[in-house]
Amino acid sequence: MIRISIDVMGGDHGPSVVIPGLAKVAERRTDVRFLLYGKSEEVRPILEKHPKLAAISEFVHCDIAVRMDDKPSQALRHGRWKSSMWKAVEAVKAGQADCCISAGNTGALMAMSKFCLRTMVxxxxxxxxxxxxxxxxxxxxLDVGATIGADAHQLIDFAILGAAMSRALFGINRPTVGLLNVGVEEIKGQEEVKEAGQLLREAELMSMSYHGFVEGDDFGKGTVDVFVTEGFAGNIALKTAEGTARFIGSLLREAMGRxxxxxIGYMFAKRAFDRLREKMDVRKSNGGVFLGLNGIVVKSHGGTDDEGFAAAVELGYDMVRNGLLDRIEADLDLFHARHPKTMAARAAAEDDKE
Amino acid sequence: MIRISIDVMGGDHGPSVVIPGLAKVAERRTDVRFLLYGKSEEVRPILEKHPKLAAISEFVHCDIAVRMDDKPSQALRHGRWKSSMWKAVEAVKAGQADCCISAGNTGALMAMSKFCLRTMVxxxxxxxxxxxxxxxxxxxxLDVGATIGADAHQLIDFAILGAAMSRALFGINRPTVGLLNVGVEEIKGQEEVKEAGQLLREAELMSMSYHGFVEGDDFGKGTVDVFVTEGFAGNIALKTAEGTARFIGSLLREAMGRxxxxxIGYMFAKRAFDRLREKMDVRKSNGGVFLGLNGIVVKSHGGTDDEGFAAAVELGYDMVRNGLLDRIEADLDLFHARHPKTMAARAAAEDDKE
Known part of the structure; x- marks a missing residue:
């Protein structure tokens, strides 16, 4: 049985999207139970329309809902201990849920997740x-926007975390890992990326196969299973790809309607277009996974519909089912056992800062 | 009369693409003259097939051609003073040409351009x-990869340079300018981007309208006329967009052939698809423009065909015709006359470094 805690108030549409999304998951998976957190007056009327979902869910009323435009500090101040977002995360910490899903605002969810679950040792x-x-x-x-900048050791952490997720989610035995860089010869890339590349090459980890540097056009090609970068470039890349896909989609619609x-051609090829649309459906890959915490938290797009929210929930479900956290812990232990120097160097670097 | 110097040996295919590309320009523009630099035995036989082009061109033999995989330092060592790339850039410095086009390797071309033309004061x-x-x-x-990282003052320089290019190329009187940033509340963006944003807002420049921060998905929307960022994120974004477009193109071809x-649908809609392909034709926007030097240099994609090379040449032509360099100089003078503090702050920052 997989137990999932849900911030029902999160997202642009709150319960009106979240509850129907969960109902879809309840149709498709038999071994799932939900812990729902939200405002009773908004959630109950919608939940009553989905008796099958209600039967496998426990609902907990919360007075507070974090707003989509709350700053993380505001959200923590008003919402800690009592908001639906906090309660959903806390259920993971308390061992009542195996993972937590929210479509609420990313900054607030990350702040609460860090505060409540803490990062791994x-x-x-x-x-x-x-x-x-x-x-x-x-x-x-990864990282597509948790923090700006990353030193070589943090990039290596990301590589280990991403490789564990790739194994848990796609069953790839030894995923290929690439470090995002720029190919222009003269500039040769950021120092920290170069250092991380050298360390990863020397480490010869069993949990991944280090491919080397990759560039922006390797995303579309799928050159590696795991792309590692710091959060600024990762966020820019993610949004640039989304924006480019939307732009081309609009050109295509315009061309077919002119x-x-x-x-007529569109009518004949309609099934082909449907297939294409399905392949490009961003809802299916909805869900930013927070990695490196003592618990699994999935952030759904705020503006998604019920199918998109269901995809985010099923992403969490799959990762729990495949023991993501245990894999990460095992990989990290193995890495640090074989490379004690890394921890020592990191501690020294920390000392230098102080 | 616009005089353009050409590194005929540059690019994956050298003269076999460059010369036919120039021949297309010669067909379309009457007031252009070319200065061609390359290896006589490779260029002459192809040039002879294009008498109209030959009639408006002067050819200069060079013993050396910079290779596509030369490092900038190698290229400078072997190719300075005598390679076709160097000679083409030098013609701009000597006042013999109004701009220079090369499809040669970016790092080498930038190194030679900086060395020969120097950056503006x-x-x-x-x-x-x-x-x-x-x-x-x-x-x-801009910047899509000249250098990694940029401080606030360099980002402001990029804004002024890009706005001048927008006015020269698209005739936009007061182009909108946005600073690329990440929208996640918690992280709030890089310090230097925030500082640049504040300075640009306070400066109230006549040459541009400062829009504020933009994100990766604003590229596709065209939210602003000029997107300003440092070279790492800019390069990643550019290549991510190119890769995404290729990926969707391949999905579309696959869907239409299945x-x-x-x-049948494809046959009916063929003209619509042709229009779409033309709109997405990367050749038409071929050409990276080097800005901030005492002269105009355009880098064509190395792997482009004759039509793509012609587009890069015509880009250089248009910028010369519309007085790009004079605009940049006037804008910079105006900015520094009104904001003497900026120069003083920059000088102080330089002193600190030493």
Whole structure:
């Protein structure tokens, strides 16, 4: 049985999208139970329309809902201990839930997750991982915006975290890992990326196969299973790809609607277009996974619909089912056992800062 | 009369693409003259097939051609003073040409351009600007990879350079300028981006309208006329967009070729698809423009065909015709006359470094 805690108030549409999304999951998976947190007056009327979902859910009323435009500090101040978002995360910490899903605002969810669950012992900073469709299937990209900048050791943490997620989610035995860099010869890339590359090459980890540097156009090709980068470039890349896909989609719709001949062609090829649309459906890869915390938290897009929210929930479900956290812990232990120097160097670097 | 110097040996295919590309320009523009630099035995036989081009060109033999995989330092060592790339850039410095086009390797071309032309007096670092198709038309993005990282003052330089290019190329009187940032509340963006934003807002420049921060998905929307960022994120974004477009193109081709119905549909809608392909034709926006130097240098994609090379040449032509360099100089003078503090602060920052 997999137990999932849900911040029902999160997202642009709150319970009106979240509850129907959960109902879809309840139809498709038999071994799932939900812990729902939200405002009773908003949640109950919608939940009553889905008796099958209600039967496998426990509902807890919360007075406070974190707003989509709350700053993380505001959200913590008003929402800690009592908001639906906090309660959903706390259920993971308390061992009542195996993972937590929220479509609420990213900054607040990350702040609460860090505060409540804490980062894993050997991890400096959590990362947000995203799943990208590629020519080869799907790849994992991290960090897509948890923090700006990352030193070489943090990039190595991200590589270990992302590789564990790739194994848990896609069953890839030894995923390939690439470090995002720029290929222009003259500039040769950031120092920390170069250092991380050298360390990863020397480490010869069993949990991954280090591929080397990759560039922006490797995302679409799916050159590696796991793309590692710091959060600024990762966030820019993610949003640039989304924006480019939308732009081309709009060009395509415009082209197919312009002439009678094009409209006839569209009718004949409708099934092909449907297939294409399905392949490009961002809802299916909805969900930013917070990695490096003592618990699994999945952030759904705030503006998604019920199918998209269901996808985020099923992403969490799959990762729990495949023992993501245990894999991460085992990989981290193995790495630090074999590379005690890394921890020592990190501690020394920390001392230098103080 | 516009005089353009050409590194005929540059690019993956050298003279076999460059010469036919120039021949296309010669067909379309009457007031252009070329200075061609390359290896006589490779260039002459192809040039002879294009008498109209030959009639408006002067050819200069060079013993050395910079290779596509030369490192900038190698290229400078072997190619300075005598390679076709160097000679083409030097023609701009000597006043024999109004701008220079090369499809040779970016690092080498930038190194030679900096060495030969030098950066403008008030500019720390040159940038590479690229033209992106968007839902609204075309936008300028810089820096897409001249250097990694940029402080607030360098970002302001990029804004001034990009705005001048937008006015020269698209005739936009007061282009909108956005600073690329990440929207996640918690992280709030890089310090230098925030500082640049504040300075640009306070400066109230006549040459541009400062829009504020933009994110990765604003590229596709064309939210602003000029996107400003440092070279690492800019390069990642550019290549991510190119890779995403190729990925979707391949999905579309696959979808249209799978079933008989789809193939029939494709035949009916063929003209619509042709229009779409033309809109997405990367050749048309071929050309990275080096800004901030005492002269105009355009880098064509190394792997482009004759039509793509012609587009890069015509980009240089248009910028010369519209007085890009004079605009940049006037804008920089105006900015520094009104903001003497900026120069003083920059000088102080330089002193601190030493």
């Amino acid at each position: 050997t991890i400096d900073r959590p990362a947000i991982a995203s799943i990208w469709p590629t020519m080869r299937g799907e790849s994992i990209v 002439t009678t001949m094009a409209k | 008030t500019i720390d670092r040159p940038a590479i600007a690229s033209i992106w198709p968007t839902m609204r038309g075309e936008s300028i993005v 079933t008989t119905m789809a193939k």
